[in-house]
Amino acid sequence: MTTQPLSPTTRTTPTRGRNRQVDDRRRLMALLSDALVAHLGVVVGAHPVVLPVAFGVDAAGPDDGGTLYLHGSVAAGWLAPALEQDVCVTVTELDGLVLARTGFHHSMNYRSAVVIGRPRRVTDLEERRRALDLVVDHMVPGRAAMLGPATRKELAATAVIALPLAEASMKQREGGATLEPGDLELTGWAGHVPVRRVASAPVTEDYVSEPVPDAVLRRVAELGRG
Structure with a gap:
């Protein structure tokens, strides 16, 4: 496939x-x-x-x-x-x-x-x-x-x-x-800004006593990688 x-x-x-x-x-x-x-x-x-x-x-x-x-x-x-x-x-x-x-x-x-x-x-x-x-x-x-x-x-x-x-x-x-011909004669900054999605720390519901599962923590870490 x-x-x-x-x-x-x-x-x-x-x-x-x-x-x-x-x-x-x-x-x-x-x-x-x-x-x-x-x-x-x-x-x-x-x-x-x-x-x-x-x-x-x-x-x-x-x-x-x-x-x-x-x-x-x-x-x-x-x-x-x-x-x-x-x-x-x-x-x-x-x-x-x-x-x-x-x-x-x-x-x-x-x-x-x-x-x-x-x-x-x-x-x-x-x-x-x-x-x-x-x-x-x-x-x-x-x-x-x-x-x-x-x-x-x-x-x-x-x-x-x-x-x-x-x-x-x-x-x-x-x-x-x-970059077009003539752009080098212009002034001003040029470049790019990398953008990525980042997850914050999990927020446990008030009625939950269990710890945050490892799978959730792994997902948070994965989304936090650049």
Whole structure:
């Protein structure tokens, strides 16, 4: 699955900034591993909506190219329309601010992915349980094993949709500002500001007497690494 090329269709082939295009599917999987929030774009009625969603990834999942699992409420207004049409899911990680000597060349360092496809509703009970565990473990690896199984009531209130990862593209920018002829004659500072996400120390709920689990502490340390 990880050797299948990215951008297999015109819908996911970049038409601009192709020098930033990433073809290696392993780098897409690395981005999905790093990111914590995806955005789902779907047309609902007469207008499009873009919604932040939690997600989980199964690189060896049952769908073509692997499976991206998204979860939400069964009462969500976007659920039915999303199952009747192709949707677009995007993931972006901001890695830096790029400050040039001209406003035109100010930019950002980033990793971004676009996935397009027709999702399916996950109805198989075992696949739903596994998908929800993947969503939980995406936040804190190993967390699902610390919890009791989802109840029938919880499962009944939660919708899970699966999107194939076959039709996807990724772009990445890194480094400093673009330098045009004549920029050296200008004045002013230019450079880039690296940006990273940092987790603070866990805050235990008042009603909890147990210590912070090692898995949570490892996740905090992982998010604190530059």
